[in-house]
Amino acid sequence: MKDNLLLTHWCMIRNNQLVIDNKIDVVTENISNFAGFLKALYKKEQLSYPKFYKMDSLSKTGFLTSEKLIKESNVLDHYRKEEIGIIIFNSSASLDTDTAYQKTIQDKSSYFPSPSVFVYTLPNILVGEICIRHKIKGENAFLVSEKFDAEMILDNVASLMESGRVQACLCGWVEVLGEKYESLLFLVENASQVFEKDNKPSLHKTFTINNLNNIYYTKGD
Amino acid sequence: MENNSVYVAGDNVITSLGFTTDETIRKIKNNNIGFKVCNDRSLTPAPIPLSLVDSYQLDELFQRTVEIFRPDNRNTRYTRMEKFFILSIFDATNELPAEIFGTKTQLIISTTKGNIDLLEEEKKVLYEPERIYLWRLAEVIRQFFNFENRPLIVSNACISGILALSIASRMIQSGRCENAVVSGGDIISEFVVSGFTSFQALSPEPCKPFDISRNGLSLGEGCGTMVLTSSTQRFSATNIRIAGSASxxxxxxxxxxxxTGEELAMAIQKTMHEAAFEPTEINYISAHGTATLYNDEMESKALVLAGLQNVPVNSLKGYFGHTLGGAGLIESVITMRSALDNMLFRSAGFSVLGVPENINVIQQHTPATVDTCLKIASGFGGCNAAIIFHKEKSTH
Structure with missing residues (x-):
């Protein structure tokens, strides 16, 4: 039988702010640039994960969003690690790091390609980073669309959930290019599972295009 | 919930071996290998074997195709990557009714780097700035064929192609679309060659998957396309069905x-479970087999964990290299042909087993009953994917 899918939690990083569910959790003011903001947020969240400093901006941004979402939702307490899927979309894939890497090979007099930069020229490394952090081993995919596309997110996540291959899915949008960034991750769960645990049901919304768009277009501005 | 069966209705492969699936299979049967030592300084600082598609033939075939199919586009400039995708999709859909481009079809593009060569100063100036984006590449392809729905792009390292097929079959099974045109490709660029060189991952001679003397991977370029459908009558599909998949x-x-290979084994087991096949029912495995030390080791362990150590296995990368975002599609099409032709192809570059587990690598082209095939892949970011193709007894 088809189970109803719910958006149980979401976390957004945009405009020097982190918003978790309905509340603005962190406002980081007087930050001169994006890199400074990411660092300030990492410290504010009191994370202790030295690998963070090796990540590119795309991975750092998605990582910080997922950290907050995973912590707030306690998703790891309710599902086995191979039952949790991750599907992330963006517009520019890894172009931010691609451009940085190209600079290391462009000029033959200063030719210095580095494996530690090259590895981040794949956008799905972000998904790998989140999986490594929490030993999440379920289905994963990195997909690209021009803009935040609620219908595409819904189609992909719902068909994966309906197939029964995952019981919960971390999904959404993590876009980074230069100083422009926005990140919005959702946790999607089967309604029947959610009602078995006490999980602030007042926050839950049905997993629909409208609800995805409402969160993306109205919160955190 | 709907649960439609997903069949293959069209296919194409473009590699250094040829521009069609038939041409590629003929070359494989003749044991032709597509590598040449490349001295082109615009691609590689040191000579290295690469499997490159002939640029002259590519441009000529592309011009002819545009003249026949879209003469109104004869003055439009297309990138090397776009030519691969357009030619591959053109050939795979050539005999299908035009409604394959209609509202019931999802176009899915699989690529790791797309038009990455447009970061080079000389090429950048020839195109609009958006052309570097993967969605723009997909949109150019969509427009060429007038696909009605907006395309989906999968960019998930070396499992992109299998993942794209997996997503397509899920969307057809659940009734979200009836057909999918799934195309995967990547070109060889200085960007990619320098990156793999910096990882010291490239073999100085053509790659030797699973062999004791293997010494890294060899890069290839190309494109593969599969047309999938649940409307088997309308699109006169083959009797090859996607029976299951997982990542x-x-x-x-x-x-x-x-x-340990545990996670690849997990994807394989989930796939067998979904497809409802036991390990003893799998007739053939098309491995990822990049010929790096650790990939091939890991795969051998995963196959044993999944109970598949006796099943004949090959890596097709010894013929045309690692085609990255194209690999899943290209190798799946050839896997499907193994089933249709009942033929197991030799694992090119292999002579002496050099992985920890005693797997059954195919040493000679061998006629055999090939009904159920497993295709697997793994990639950077720790990702693994598996898919099972099954040949039904009767045609539609």
Missing amino acids: SNDANHISGPSR
């Missing part, structure tokens, strides 16, 4: 495979 993550390291 997993090692959650171990961003650039090195799992030490």
